[in-house]
Amino acid sequence: MKNRREFLVKSALGVAGLVTAPSWLQGAPSIIKSYNKPNSLINGVQIGCITYSFRSMPDQSAEATLKYVTDSGISAIELMGDPAEHFAGKPVSSIDRGKIYRLSRKGEDLTANEIAELKELKAENTAYEKAVAAWKAGVDMRKFEDLRKMYKAAGVSIYAFKPNAFGKNNTDADIAYGMKAAKALGASHVTLEHPSDDAHTMRLGKLGEKYKMTVAYHGHTQETFNFWDTALAQSPRNGMNLDAGHYIAAGHTDLVALINKQHKRIMSMHTKDRKTKANGQDNLIWGQGDTPIPELLNMMRENKYKFPATIELEYKIPEGSDAVKEVQRCLVFCEKALS
Template identity: 60%
Template sequence: MKENKTSISRRKFLKNSTLAATGTALVGPSLLSAARGLKWAYIPNSKIRGVQLGVITYSFRSMPDQSAKATLQYVLDCGINAIELMGDPAESFAGKPESPVDRRAFYGLMRKKRNNELDQKEEKEFLEMQKTLDAYNKEVAAWRATVSMDKFKELRKMYNDAGVSIYAFKPSAFGKNNTDDEINWGMKVAKVLGASHVTLEHPSDDAHTAKLGKIAANHGIYVAYHGHEQQTPTFWDTALGQSEHNALNLDLGHFVAAGNNAPLDIIKEKHERIKSMHIKDRQTPEHEKGNLVWGTGDTPITEALQLMRDNNYSFPATIELEYDIPEGSNAVEEVKKCLAFAKQALES
């Protein structure tokens, strides 16, 4: 894909990314550690030239501590002030029963299954994990039916006091196997956390998107559907027509990997219905669909961010770290690099 004259030179970015990561919007853990005597002495700001840059907390799935407090610290260490919050940190904070399944192992197998890469042994392991999770999910449903909202209010205050807002919430509460009580619960929690929308994988079921849109309207919230390589320019049209409360959680990288031409066009055409957009750098099918370090793939991240800036689009751009973390680094350091790339794009 051609880059316009305002695009970042990829070689220049890769050369300068370390320097960029030391900027005022990207203060790291050393400064935070030095300021421990003051409560939230450093307040992050990742809204650049009018574009809110955020991160989905799934990006930190490889970090050792998955608690809500540790997740907040990862976000702060990256210099980010707005997030799409996965369900696990929030629900664990509120006392959710602990999962018997290793989360990182399951996510890894789920990703390989999505890409049709599981061998026979892994397929069996995945199915066994899924069976265990099905039983666990029934236990979680019972817990959700009785848990107080107080801990979620406390979590929101903790994040907001640190300067971090929660614009989206993604618990495992909105699937076709979840009860209506769980769906209502998830939307209620999202409102308590201050989120404008919930996110979930598109269920590919018109009856379910119609139901979710109706329930969302009752709560005064939006449902933003995420897509992978099944995304097309018309992928969301049925759901959007069903309810004003159905929306897009566009994934620009997956959209490119799906082989769609002119990926910026869907942003222009559907920006009023996009509630948040995931950004990652993937390749086209001709280049094997790789998930790469930002600036080395085929996804027009720079052009997309500049389009948001120049047209005053208000939805957040959500960093989703999915490329392999280099040896000697970690998720926090890589998210910092992604943020530095985005910052340079917006300031060019």
């Protein structure tokens, strides 16, 4: 009986990766639950990552994405739509959208064969979009809950969700689907590119109120100090997905003042190191650009701002490295800045 019990204990620990854990840890179930899990909450500042950062990795499934996240040491994420949606059963497309784009750009220079090919590709894409719409209308939200549980068991929480569901051409049903999926994933907000359309931000804000989901708008170098003001005034469910790197690249010098003013409406902050407009705007390895990342992180710590700083890997990955290693590098940079 004793040997059998020891075998079962060792088997359970082996599954959890704890066979070689210290003896004191093996006897502490509450500690075992969090052993060897990522923790990117550093001195009160939640460092997160958008899973877009792993776009260059070969497997884009939900399971592989989780492995990239945990291997990077990240414990909270902004999740892109595809991994979660395919996990939940979204139809998979084999359509070459790049080819549709390239052929469409040729305009009147298309050959007869190219015209026929483009027509066929567009018909296939229309049929696929109808299949996706039907899937969204009937998807079981428990699938998204299952994904949340899988990520949570690995030590990863999902604070934001970014599916392709909130554009001006999306129906109210599409938007409702995206917000319900985000809630099932445990997210506090959804993110999208700012549509530069006041009527649409009003629409999203009101739907956010209905479904109790905050909509956080992302910007690129069009960001300004007042960029989000109209959307924020329209609804308490409209918020900011500030991008600190793009803001610096736009040439602004009032980023700290913006954060201090709007910190209650900032849901998450994309963090990257870019050069200023005067210096060429390049995306660089952290520490080589002009984004004051250490100052921003320490300001968040000192003021106890609760929104996460989201690592977004956009610089060129060095030869011999990969996205996981580079996100790790960014996290180490944050750890040093906050130590």
